[in-house]
Amino acid sequence: MATNYHKHSPLIDAVGGEAVRKRLGITSQTLHNWRVRGVPILKRMKFAALATEQGVKLPDNFLGELDA
Numbered sequence: 001m002a003t004n005y006h007k008h009s010p011l012i013d014a015v016g017g018e019a020v021r022k023r024l025g026i027t028s029q030t031l032h033n034w035r036v037r038g039v040p041i042l043k044r045m046k047f048a049a050l051a052t053e054q055g056v057k058l059p060d061n062f063l064g065e066l067d068a
Contacts, residue, residue, distance in 0.1 A: 006038040014056045015047075023050050041066070 012020055012035060021031045024046055034040070039047050044063050051058050059065075 003036060005035050008038045009035040011047075011051065011056065011058060011062075012039075015051050015054050019054070020047065020050060 012031070017031055020026070020034075021028060024043065026034075034043075048058055048063060
């Protein structure tokens with residue numbers, strides 16, 4: 001059965017999944033859940049800061065979108 005990934009999954013890839021996991025202190029399972037469900041609204045500020053450090057441009061509405 002194929003997994004349908006959320007639109008945030010490519011952003012996680014661009015930042016580096018392992019970097020996200022280590023820097024934000026989350027488990028591999030949690031990272032997988034983010035790929036499927038999106039980055040939780042309460043974690044987006046930290047994710048955005050890490051993405052900025054890595055030079056990854058996020059969508060303008062990343063911090064405010066509620067569909068994740």
